[in-house]
Amino acid sequence: MIPEIGHFALILALFVALALGTLGVIGGQQGRADWMALARPGAQALWLLAVISFGCLTYAFFTNDFSVSYVAQHSNTKLPDIYRIAGVWGGHEGSLLLWFLMLCTWMMAVSLFSQQLPDVMVSRVLAVLALVAVGFLLFMLITSNPFLRLSEIPAEGRDLNPLLQDPGLVFHPPMLYMGYVGMAVPFAFSIAALLNGRLDAAWARWTRPWATAAWICLTIGIAMGSWWAYYELGWGGWWFWDPVENASFLPWLVGSALIHSLAVTEKRGLFRSWTIMLSIIGFSLSLLGTFLVRSGVLTSVHAFATDPKRGVFILLFLAAVVGGSLTLFAARSGKVRSGGAFALVSRETFLLINNVLLTTAAAAVLLGTLYPLIVDALNLGKLSVGPPYFNAVFAPIMLPVLFFMVVGSFARWKNDSVAELSKKLGPVAAVSVLLGCSAPFLAGPWSWLVALSLSLVFWIVLTSLQHIYRQLKNTTNWKVIPLAYWGMHMAHIGIAICVVGITMVKAYENEKDVRMAIGDTVEVAGYTFRLTNISEVPGPNYTADRGIVELSKDGKVLRTLEPEKRTYFSSSMPMTETAIDSKLTRDVYVALGERLTDSSTPAWAMRVYYKPFVTWIWGGCLLMALGGALAALDRRYRRKAVATVPTHAKGVAV
Amino acid sequence: MKPRHKRAAIIIGALAALGIAAYFVLNAFQSNLVFFFSPTQVAAGEAPKNRTFRIGGLVKEGSVKRDNLTVSFVVTDTSKDVPTTYTGILPDLFKEGKGVVAQGKFDADGKFVATEVLAKHDENYMPPEAKAALDQAQIQKTIKSLK
Numbered sequence: 001m002i003p004e005i006g007h008f009a010l011i012l013a014l015f016v017a018l019a020l021g022t023l024g025v026i027g028g029q030q031g032r033a034d035w036m037a038l039a040r041p042g043a044q045a046l047w048l049l050a051v052i053s054f055g056c057l058t059y060a061f062f063t064n065d066f067s068v069s070y071v072a073q074h075s076n077t078k079l080p081d082i083y084r085i086a087g088v089w090g091g092h093e094g095s096l097l098l099w100f101l102m103l104c105t106w107m108m109a110v111s112l113f114s115q116q117l118p119d120v121m122v123s124r125v126l127a128v129l130a131l132v133a134v135g136f137l138l139f140m141l142i143t144s145n146p147f148l149r150l151s152e153i154p155a156e157g158r159d160l161n162p163l164l165q166d167p168g169l170v171f172h173p174p175m176l177y178m179g180y181v182g183m184a185v186p187f188a189f190s191i192a193a194l195l196n197g198r199l200d201a202a203w204a205r206w207t208r209p210w211a212t213a214a215w216i217c218l219t220i221g222i223a224m225g226s227w228w229a230y231y232e233l234g235w236g237g238w239w240f241w242d243p244v245e246n247a248s249f250l251p252w253l254v255g256s257a258l259i260h261s262l263a264v265t266e267k268r269g270l271f272r273s274w275t276i277m278l279s280i281i282g283f284s285l286s287l288l289g290t291f292l293v294r295s296g297v298l299t300s301v302h303a304f305a306t307d308p309k310r311g312v313f314i315l316l317f318l319a320a321v322v323g324g325s326l327t328l329f330a331a332r333s334g335k336v337r338s339g340g341a342f343a344l345v346s347r348e349t350f351l352l353i354n355n356v357l358l359t360t361a362a363a364a365v366l367l368g369t370l371y372p373l374i375v376d377a378l379n380l381g382k383l384s385v386g387p388p389y390f391n392a393v394f395a396p397i398m399l400p401v402l403f404f405m406v407v408g409s410f411a412r413w414k415n416d417s418v419a420e421l422s423k424k425l426g427p428v429a430a431v432s433v434l435l436g437c438s439a440p441f442l443a444g445p446w447s448w449l450v451a452l453s454l455s456l457v458f459w460i461v462l463t464s465l466q467h468i469y470r471q472l473k474n475t476t477n478w479k480v481i482p483l484a485y486w487g488m489h490m491a492h493i494g495i496a497i498c499v500v501g502i503t504m505v506k507a508y509e510n511e512k513d514v515r516m517a518i519g520d521t522v523e524v525a526g527y528t529f530r531l532t533n534i535s536e537v538p539g540p541n542y543t544a545d546r547g548i549v550e551l552s553k554d555g556k557v558l559r560t561l562e563p564e565k566r567t568y569f570s571s572s573m574p575m576t577e578t579a580i581d582s583k584l585t586r587d588v589y590v591a592l593g594e595r596l597t598d599s600s601t602p603a604w605a606m607r608v609y610y611k612p613f614v615t616w617i618w619g620g621c622l623l624m625a626l627g628g629a630l631a632a633l634d635r636r637y638r639r640k641a642v643a644t645v646p647t648h649a650k651g652v653a654v
Numbered sequence: 655m656k657p658r659h660k661r662a663a664i665i666i667g668a669l670a671a672l673g674i675a676a677y678f679v680l681n682a683f684q685s686n687l688v689f690f691f692s693p694t695q696v697a698a699g700e701a702p703k704n705r706t707f708r709i710g711g712l713v714k715e716g717s718v719k720r721d722n723l724t725v726s727f728v729v730t731d732t733s734k735d736v737p738t739t740y741t742g743i744l745p746d747l748f749k750e751g752k753g754v755v756a757q758g759k760f761d762a763d764g765k766f767v768a769t770e771v772l773a774k775h776d777e778n779y780m781p782p783e784a785k786a787a788l789d790q791a792q793i794q795k796t797i798k799s800l801k
Contacts, residue, residue, distance in 0.1 A: 234746075341657050349664065356668050360675045367679065382690035382783055384708065389686035393679050513742045515722050574746045593743035596720060605723055605743045 003068050006056025007147035010137060013049040013100075016042060017133040024127020028120050028195060039123035043107040046133065050104035054097055057146050058088050067153045070094060070146045076159035076570050078541035086170045087160045092310075093146035095173060099290070100136050102174070102181040103129065110185065110210070116638075117206055124192035125185075132184050135317045143310045159570035162542070168228030176221030176248055180286040182214025183251050186258060187283035190276045191325060194332040204266035204275070209632040211262055211279070215255040216628040222248050223621035234576035234591040236511060236609045238617060241390040246369040247289030253362040254282040257355045259628075264351050268413060270340050271348075273333050274355070280325045285362075287318045292369070343415040350408030354401050361397045365390065395449075402456045402499065405492060406463050425459075428466055432458035443612065444508045453503045460496040464489040484634040491627025498620025504613035511610070515596060517603040525610035527588055528552045532560075534592075534604065542566040544577070547592050547604065551581055563592040563606075587611040688757060692787035694794065696766075697734040703760060706769070709736055710755040710784035711791075718750055729754060729766075731791035740768040753784035 020042040027035025066072040074091040089098040189207040230238040258278040291314040342348040368385040436455025530550040544564040561579035593605030690708040717728035758768035
């Protein structure tokens with residue numbers, strides 16, 4: 001009964017979304033206030049239906065209702081409670097339902113926090129989002145219904161993939177989906193503006209907090225995924241340039257460009273077409289990501305099942321969204337042409353440069369991600385593009401981004417001079433280069449790449465602090481400094497911290513694969529690891545070989561690490577559980593490999609790592625997200641007054 | 655500068671940046687493409703001699719031998735075999751009779767030395783590359799039996 005209610009709620013949601021979409025668009029075009037007034041309650045009803053549907057599936061998981069095919073495939077009576085709830089999105093169908101729920105949650109948020117928006121805008125935005133929802137509802141109902149029943153009810157479920165049985169599953173997918181789907185909101189605002197034929201500073205101010213919110217979720221989602229892969233997969237890597245990772249990184253890159261381009265559109269009324277274009281590309285890349293992940297064209301932890309029908313559907317949907325919005329853009333872009341001029345040396349220029357660089361980086365990543373798929377689809381052979389490609393391409397594009405980020409946040413809008421900028425930034429730059437070039441000597445062998453990126457890092461942090469110091473000195477009451485100002489500097493410092501992590505890990509990490517019998521020791525980067533014991537330990541739905549490894553440095557025992565090798569009952573699939581000793585400036589990481597049975601003494605393959613500053617990568621991301629949150633909460637977004645003239649900032653807020 | 659000149663300067667600057675980026679990208683792209691060969695193709699001598707490539711298929715039953723951390727095994731598409739060695743820790747799901755994709759090079763003796771053995775993430779999931787190799791071999795066999 002309960003699964004049928006969930007199924008029915010989905011069907012009902014399809015009709016509500018269809019009505020909301022068509023009435024909103026037509027009502028907006030014909031100026032029918034009564035139809036437009038339906039937008040908010042319609043969106044809220046849709047959200048309620050999504051919650052009901054999602055709740056029903058969760059209930060089916062929680063009560064081990066194996067008559068539901070999806071539950072039977074992804075759950076098990078021995079599964080711990082928390083994974084029986086998180087397991088809802090542990091497979092293809094359920095994760096689509098989560099996608100839909102997230103979309104409805106964004107719609108709900110738009111309907112609640114849009115008091116200052118004109119009704120026609122709200123109804124158009126919600127209508128576009130509802131049409132996106134229609135696409136996903138059709139997709140679910142036609143190809144991937146999570147509520148399908150089995151005629152023969154199995155006594156036991158097949159269990160959740162052991163890789164997914166980790167707290168990471170509870171947080172990473174919802175957060176990332178929130179970000180993916182969140183890109184639909186700026187997209188909907190852009191489409192609404194194109195339908196409106198008006199794109200002014202007020203529009204940009206309405207859109208900015210939403211774009212930033214989506215970007216925050218993406219940032220956290222990606223960082224969590226990276227951290228999860230780092231400790232769960234047992235390979236010690238935190239980023240593999242895996243197509244699925246790239247799929248989430250692409251909207252992030254474009255989203256980063258978008259939030260900055262929106263700043264220019266809001267403050268100066270420029271780059272309008274570019275902003276619209278970025279929001280369309282951003283959402284299209286989110287959909288592309290969904291296609292890559294959900295169609296089974298990829299070998300990945302995220303690829304659940306292969307069903308060509310699904311891939312074709314998403315591809316058609318993607319074509320409709322991209323084709324439709326680009327056609328609308330072509331038809332209407334004449335009306336949104338940017339006005340205004342700015343000098344070559346101005347904040348606008350530097351933001352533009354970074355926008356171009358970020359999109360170039362996205363294009364390069366896209367090429368490496370899609371090329372193998374296209375070649376394969378055309379039957380020209382099978383190939384892959386390795387991580388060296390991405391590393392070789394990405395660093396040279398991103399280093400200038402860091403440089404212009406500093407210059408851009410110091411330059412004035414409209415017009416500035418090189419002389420003045422170098423007067424402000426020069427002394428700090430000299431100090432930064434000095435620090436950046438000497439810091440590597442403390443860490444290990446000197447390399448110019450490490451020196452260069454650390455110099456940039458020092459420059460970013462020191463100039464931000466310098467800027468904040470001056471700002472505080474010039475204002476009598478620090479409370480009047482807008483939140484967005486703090487947000488910007490916090491996010492930029494976050495990037496610097498992230499870069500420290502990436503640079504240090506890349507340059508100075510150390511790993512060893514060794515064979516260890518009980519009592520053996522191995523030394524990595526000054527740390528000594530001694531395997532003292534290995535014993536069998538029972539778990540709720542697995543048994544594990546647990547190693548006891550004593551970690552010591554300079555003869556002093558620091559702690560014991562307990563890596564495990566688990567075997568799950570339901571699938572007899574082995575799983576590596578790593579043990580990590582995490583400190584501010586380094587991680588020490590042990591993973592237990594397989595038991596080596598070649599000789600008489602029992603021995604295990606072990607992998608030990610020394611990872612300097614690795615946690616800074618995720619710490620930096622967190623700081624970026626916090627900075628984004630401050631920027632999105634700035635009080636000017638909550639003001640009721642609707643100004644149509646671009647407000648010229650006085651060099652403070654971005 | 656007149657606005658028109660300024661715009662021209664910006665456009666030229668952007669194009670130059672794009673050009674440089676495109677150069678980097680395509681250069682790196684060229685040298686980092688890793689091609690895939692099935693064991694049948696490897697046996698036919700189609701695989702490159704001095705370049706990294708990928709092979710895929712099944713880990714042949716009874717072929718896995720360990721010598722400390724060096725593992726030797728045979729990758730097969732059921733029609734042809736490629737003897738392979740790998741030093742290090744294998745992914746959790748590496749098993750005899752299961753699908754595998756390995757990346758590496760031929761050594762001086764013409765033996766395939768893998769630097770990376772790719773993990774599957776689900777015991778029921780077959781890497782598409784490995785599956786393609788098996789399918790291809792199956793098709794060849796069927797064609798032969800029909801002749």
